[in-house]
Each structure stands twice: as C-alpha cells, then as structure tokens.
Amino acid sequence: MALYSTAMAEPATTPPPDSDEALMLAFAAGDMAAFDALYERHRRALYAFIARLLTGREAAVDDVFQDAWLAVARSRAAYRPTAKFRTWLFQIARNRSIDLLRERRPALASELASREDDADPFESIADPAAVMPEVALDRADKAAAIARALAALPAVQREAFLLREHGDMPLEDIARVTGVNVETAKSRLRYAVTKLRAALRGIWP
Amino acid sequence: MTAPDPTPEDAALREVQEAYRDLPRAEPSAALDARVRVAVAAEVGTEPASTPRRDSRVLAFARWRRAALPFAAAAAVLVAIGVNQLEQRPEMHYVARSDAPTSRALESAPAPAKEIHEERARLEPTPTPPPPPAFRPPTARAPVIDLPVVMGPPPAAKAAPANEAAELAAAQRSRADAMSSRAGGAMSEVAPMAALSAAPTASPAPAAVATPPMEGGATFEQIRRLLAEHRRDAARAILKRWRETHPDAPLPADLKALETDARH
Numbered sequence: 001m002a003l004y005s006t007a008m009a010e011p012a013t014t015p016p017p018d019s020d021e022a023l024m025l026a027f028a029a030g031d032m033a034a035f036d037a038l039y040e041r042h043r044r045a046l047y048a049f050i051a052r053l054l055t056g057r058e059a060a061v062d063d064v065f066q067d068a069w070l071a072v073a074r075s076r077a078a079y080r081p082t083a084k085f086r087t088w089l090f091q092i093a094r095n096r097s098i099d100l101l102r103e104r105r106p107a108l109a110s111e112l113a114s115r116e117d118d119a120d121p122f123e124s125i126a127d128p129a130a131v132m133p134e135v136a137l138d139r140a141d142k143a144a145a146i147a148r149a150l151a152a153l154p155a156v157q158r159e160a161f162l163l164r165e166h167g168d169m170p171l172e173d174i175a176r177v178t179g180v181n182v183e184t185a186k187s188r189l190r191y192a193v194t195k196l197r198a199a200l201r202g203i204w205p
Numbered sequence: 206m207t208a209p210d211p212t213p214e215d216a217a218l219r220e221v222q223e224a225y226r227d228l229p230r231a232e233p234s235a236a237l238d239a240r241v242r243v244a245v246a247a248e249v250g251t252e253p254a255s256t257p258r259r260d261s262r263v264l265a266f267a268r269w270r271r272a273a274l275p276f277a278a279a280a281a282v283l284v285a286i287g288v289n290q291l292e293q294r295p296e297m298h299y300v301a302r303s304d305a306p307t308s309r310a311l312e313s314a315p316a317p318a319k320e321i322h323e324e325r326a327r328l329e330p331t332p333t334p335p336p337p338p339a340f341r342p343p344t345a346r347a348p349v350i351d352l353p354v355v356m357g358p359p360p361a362a363k364a365a366p367a368n369e370a371a372e373l374a375a376a377q378r379s380r381a382d383a384m385s386s387r388a389g390g391a392m393s394e395v396a397p398m399a400a401l402s403a404a405p406t407a408s409p410a411p412a413a414v415a416t417p418p419m420e421g422g423a424t425f426e427q428i429r430r431l432l433a434e435h436r437r438d439a440a441r442a443i444l445k446r447w448r449e450t451h452p453d454a455p456l457p458a459d460l461k462a463l464e465t466d467a468r469h
Contacts, residue, residue, distance in 0.1 A: 032245075047232055048231055072245075073248040140227075143224060146228065150225070165222060189218075200220065200221065
C-alpha cells in the first residue's frame, strides 16, 4: 500500500475472529477479556497519539486517554462493525481532546474542530518557541528537530500526521476521523510532511 | 508483479517517519492501565478480566457480607432492646422487694401476704424447744432403765443402799440380756461389761449378791410405787412396756394381777 494510498478495506459484516471488530462485539456482549485484548493492542498507539496531539498539556493526556476508553465502554452497545475499530477509537480520542481544549484553549480547539483547510499553513504555527536548528545531521539531532517541528505545526496538520503515523490510517480514515474530505486530509498531511522534512534538513523554520 | 515506484511525496513521508520513530514514545503507566480497566469494569458492571480472579469462597464471603449487613443491623437493634429491658428489670425487682411486707408489718399486710406468711411458718421447721426434764423418781435413784447399757451408774448411785445397788445391777443385767438376745452374739460381750461396770457399786452389798435379784426389779418397784399412789394406768403401761422387752421373764406374784389386767 502506498503511503498516500486512499484504499480502505471496509470491514465485512461478520468480522474475522480475533479482529478488532470481533473483539469489540464480544466486549459489547460482556466479555471483559475481549476488552483487555483490545486495550493491549491499542493502548500504546492511542496514548502516543494523544500525548503528541496535546503537546504542552501532558497533565491532560491521562484524562483524555481514560475518557476515550470509557467512551468505548459506554458506546459498546451501539457499536456496529461498519468501520474499523481503530478508526473509531482514534476518533473518540480526538473528540475528547477537542472537548478538553475547548475548556482550556478555545482557540486551539476551534482550529482542530474546523473543517476548513488552512489558507497558509506556514502562518499558523502556534508555538513561537519552536526554534529549528540550522543544521541537524545525526539521528538524535533529527529526532529532536522533528519533535520541535511537530510542536510547531498547525494543529490540523499535526493531527493528520499523527493519525497517519499512530493510527496507521489511509487518507480516507484520516478524513473520516477529522470530518473533512479526502482532499483536505491529503493537503494537511502533505503540508505537515513538507515542514517536518524541512526541519530535518535544517531549513525550517 | 512489482511495487510501483514511490512518489516524491512518499519518499518525503518515509524520511519523516523514520526520524519521528526515533523519538521516545510516551506510554500509559501501569497505574493508568489499572485505572482504565477498573473504570471500564465499573462501567460494564463486572470485574476486570486481567485482575486475579477471586475464588468462589471469597466471592461467596463477599456476597454474604453484603447480605449480612441488614441482618447485622437488625441484630444490633435487638441487642440494644434487650439490654435496655435488662437495665429496667432490676429496678422493677428492687421496687417489688422494697414494698414486700416485712414481719413487722405483717399485721397490716393484705390478706394474701399474711396467709403466705402463716403457711410458711407452718411448713418451716421451727426450732424445737428443749425437751422437758425427764421424769425422775422422788428418790435419789437414777432412772436406770433409760441409761445406756455401757454407761456406768451415775454418781448418785454410789450413795444408794446396798439392796438398791443390787437391784440396779440386776436391772442392767436384765436389759443387757434382752439386748443381747435381740442382737445375737454381737452383744454377748456387752452384758458382762455392763455387769462389771455395775459390780463395783453393788459389791458393798453382800446380801444382794447372795440372793440374785429378779429381772426388772427397779421397774417393779416403780410399778409398786405407782400402784401405791393409785396410778394404776401408769403402772399398767410401764409393766406392759417392760413385758415387751422381757417376754419370758418371771413376774412377781403381786404384779401378775396387774399384768392380767393389762392384757385385757
């Protein structure tokens, strides 16, 4: 599958056993072991996604993470395997993050919740402290540079990149989670990758 | 079939991803994992599957403990009521006892209490007054018949005349014979002892020793005195009592008529 592939396999009506969807259906029927299996599969990716999405607000990461899983439990009876469980889980976490940001940083929350693409992504860098080094050549320096560049990205671009990276989502799923069309999702992801690559080469910002 | 050549966009994304994956990744702590599992389990209403399952006895105890709470509360209420009643009961008992009629207030007591007191007095053994002094003959002679066989004669007997001492010894011998005849050989050695004990007192009277006294001599004398005092019934009773213990003993001739009279 190409990295920018738009292919998305719709889950079958009867999900294969041991799939996320089958486990979720089992959990909806009261099987706590199925929940544990789901939790073990997705806990690291979801936590890292939330932690990067809420960079600078680490204290809220645990609460959003727990709330996301609680929302899964509360919505278990209404769950239908029409979409991939992972997409559904990350969408829940994103919505929780926006709810949290609405309370603490309304501007950032409205940015994430916006369905309009940025006219000029380079002008919406939120973190002025994210100063990029001019030269970053070795591996450790590259990691540090990309961390700063990621924090400097506009929220919607950072979100698109994190969904692609942690959720392993194609553009269609990113578009579904963020509530935009595929082309908008593709544009956000492209802007994000371009800036991060520029940071790795020491040319941005 | 070969994979399509990566686009410049794909190459750029791959380069960024490689750098990004070198970043340390945050992970949920164990405490957060436990918190999530417990919260989800509480939401679902079951126990977390990953927690060690408690065995059936523990679960049964937990269920019993939940069910026992109402029972414990009810038991506590019952105990409190019981203790309260126990605290009140001694006071009632004390009042009743303090109001009970005493012997001093018995006359003014209501009729039932008086009846109870009289009934108790009738049933309870009252201390018997000391028995009246035994009948003693007007003379200084001791009542030999009532004395124990092994007992020696009272001091007064020492002052008795010799013929009376002889009669006393004869009476004790006759009584010892009667008892030995009833008790068999067991008392065979008692009679000589009685005779020996009486002998010193009789020894100063050689006349009495020469003529052996009739059995029951003292009794006969007593009977004769009663007859002389015209107390024939008393004399007859004594004779009758003597005859019961001496069925084969000869009776003086002057008393045979009294015995014949006593039989009728």
